[in-house]
Amino acid sequence: MTKPPTDLLLAASEVRDMAGPAALPRVNGELVYESPWQRRAFGTAVATTQHLGLDWDQFRVRLMAAIADQPDRPYYESWVAALERLVVDRGLLTTQDIDDRAAEITE
Amino acid sequence: MSEHDRGEHHRSAELGDVERRARALEQLLVEKGIVDPAFIDNMVEAYANDIGPMNGARVVARAWVDPAYRERLLRDGTAAIAELGYGGPEGNLAVVENTDDVHNVVVCTLCSCYPWPVLGLPPTWYKSPPYRSRMVREPRRLLAEMGCDLPEHTEVRVWDSSAELRYLVLPQRPAGTESLGEEQLAELVSRDSMIGVERL
Numbered sequence: 001m002t003k004p005p006t007d008l009l010l011a012a013s014e015v016r017d018m019a020g021p022a023a024l025p026r027v028n029g030e031l032v033y034e035s036p037w038q039r040r041a042f043g044t045a046v047a048t049t050q051h052l053g054l055d056w057d058q059f060r061v062r063l064m065a066a067i068a069d070q071p072d073r074p075y076y077e078s079w080v081a082a083l084e085r086l087v088v089d090r091g092l093l094t095t096q097d098i099d100d101r102a103a104e105i106t107e
Numbered sequence: 108m109s110e111h112d113r114g115e116h117h118r119s120a121e122l123g124d125v126e127r128r129a130r131a132l133e134q135l136l137v138e139k140g141i142v143d144p145a146f147i148d149n150m151v152e153a154y155a156n157d158i159g160p161m162n163g164a165r166v167v168a169r170a171w172v173d174p175a176y177r178e179r180l181l182r183d184g185t186a187a188i189a190e191l192g193y194g195g196p197e198g199n200l201a202v203v204e205n206t207d208d209v210h211n212v213v214v215c216t217l218c219s220c221y222p223w224p225v226l227g228l229p230p231t232w233y234k235s236p237p238y239r240s241r242m243v244r245e246p247r248r249l250l251a252e253m254g255c256d257l258p259e260h261t262e263v264r265v266w267d268s269s270a271e272l273r274y275l276v277l278p279q280r281p282a283g284t285e286s287l288g289e290e291q292l293a294e295l296v297s298r299d300s301m302i303g304v305e306r307l
Contacts, residue, residue, distance in 0.1 A: 016154065029223025031154060037126040043147035044133045046154070051141055080129045093135055101131035107122065 014056040015046060021067045022060055025075050038076040045083045052090065062086050156228075162193040163225035163275055164296035166202075168289045171280045177204075184275065193224050198270055200225065204277040205306070210257055211264045212250065212303030213274045214242040220268040222275045226298055233302065243267070253304045276303040 018024060024042075025032050033039040049059050062085045066078035087093045136142045166188055170177040180187035184202040188194055200222050203211040215221065216239050221229040232238050241249045246263045250256075257263065266274040278300040284292060299305035 012153070026223075028219060028221055029228050035126070037129045039151055040133055040147065041129040042154070043149075043151040044129070044136065044142060046150040047142040047147045048136055050150075051146070076129075077125045080125050080132070083132055084128065087132065087136065092139065092141060093132075097135060098128060098131050101135055102124070102127040105122070105127045105130050105134075 014060075018060060018063075020064075021071075022063050033076070034074070038079075041076055041080050041083065045079065045086075048083065048087065059083070059086055062089075161225075161227060161296070161298060162188075162191070163222070163298075163301045164293040165289075166191060166193070166225060166275070167277055167296045167301065168293035170202075170277055171292055172289050177277075180277070188225060188275075199272050200275060201266075201272055202275050202277050203264065203266060205279050205303075207279075208260065209262050209264060210250075210303065210306070211266060211274075211276045212242060212246060213266050213268055213276060214239055215268040216240070216243055217267075217269070220270050220273055222268075222273040225275055226301060230298070250304060255305055257306075276301050278305075278307050281307045 016024070031042070033042065045059055049056060059082060062082035063079060066081040066085065067075075069081075070078065084095070084098060088095055088098075133142075133144075133147070137144055166180065169191065170180050176187065176190075179190075180202050181204055184200040185194065187202075188200050194200070198220075205211055213222075215233075219229050219234040221233060223229070238249070242265055246265050247257060250263070268274055278296065280292070281295060284295065287295075295307060297305055297307070300307050
């Protein structure tokens with residue numbers, strides 16, 4: 001459906017240099033993921049934002065909100081909540097779509 | 108419900124809700140043609156290998172043109188580097204200065220602690236056991252093998268980084284660069300010179 005605008009490349013520095021609670025988890029500078037799904041979720045959010053031609057800020061503000069909402073949950077859980085918020089807000093998917101599909105995933 | 112029961116033969120009980128939602132999102136976005144699985148891989152890869160900007164080069168160039176800054180930098184590296192807007196949540200940064208008589212080089216003997224807020228990600232060799240042991244045992248010889256020949260009279264000081272304190276080398280300003288501005292000077296500063304395995 002939405003054609004990716006090739007001329008609107010996301011500024012990598014905006015993703016890389018997020019500060020405060022939104023800062024990407026790192027060890028010795030390297031990005032760290034606690035499990036493979038976190039790595040996929042990272043890539044999915046960056047790819048989605050980029051393909052939609054959105055500013056990274058569109059994702060970042062939702063990530064900040066998701067973290068503020070539940071400060072104690074693991075970073076990438078808030079990340080997934082933010083991605084879900086973004087795609088629902090943009091009218092790409094509904095919460096029901098995601099609920100239904102998530103229920104089908106059993107392994 | 109029946110699907111759920113079948114799933115329990117596998118490890119569905121260990122499959123967390125968030126992981127399920129993350130995978131559902133990816134699948135749906137792929138099916139809608141919004142993202143391409145290969146592109147997701149590319150993004151993960153690109154950020155894993157993105158060493159980031161060499162902020163350290165700007166720190167060094169500033170120290171070369173501004174003696175007061177240089178003094179602050181050598182006294183309190185963390186604070187002076189933060190003046191330029193760089194720094195991270197992990198530990199402190201100390202800056203050691205090369206002179207005609209002293210050459211500094213940085214290693215992390217325990218693991219691979221590295222001043223990443225100013226230098227990005229460490230090169231592979233920095234993390235290798237031979238570098239980590241030989242730079243302590245025979246620094247002069249290893250430096251020569253890495254293309255950094257030092258005059259006999261130059262003292263070599265090896266700094267062992269830790270998670271609490273990471274070192275950055277302030278290389279000597281190359282001769283003949285008096286006419287260059289701060290930005291042009293920053294372009295001359297290599298990563299290796301700030302680790303201390305190269306002289307400019």
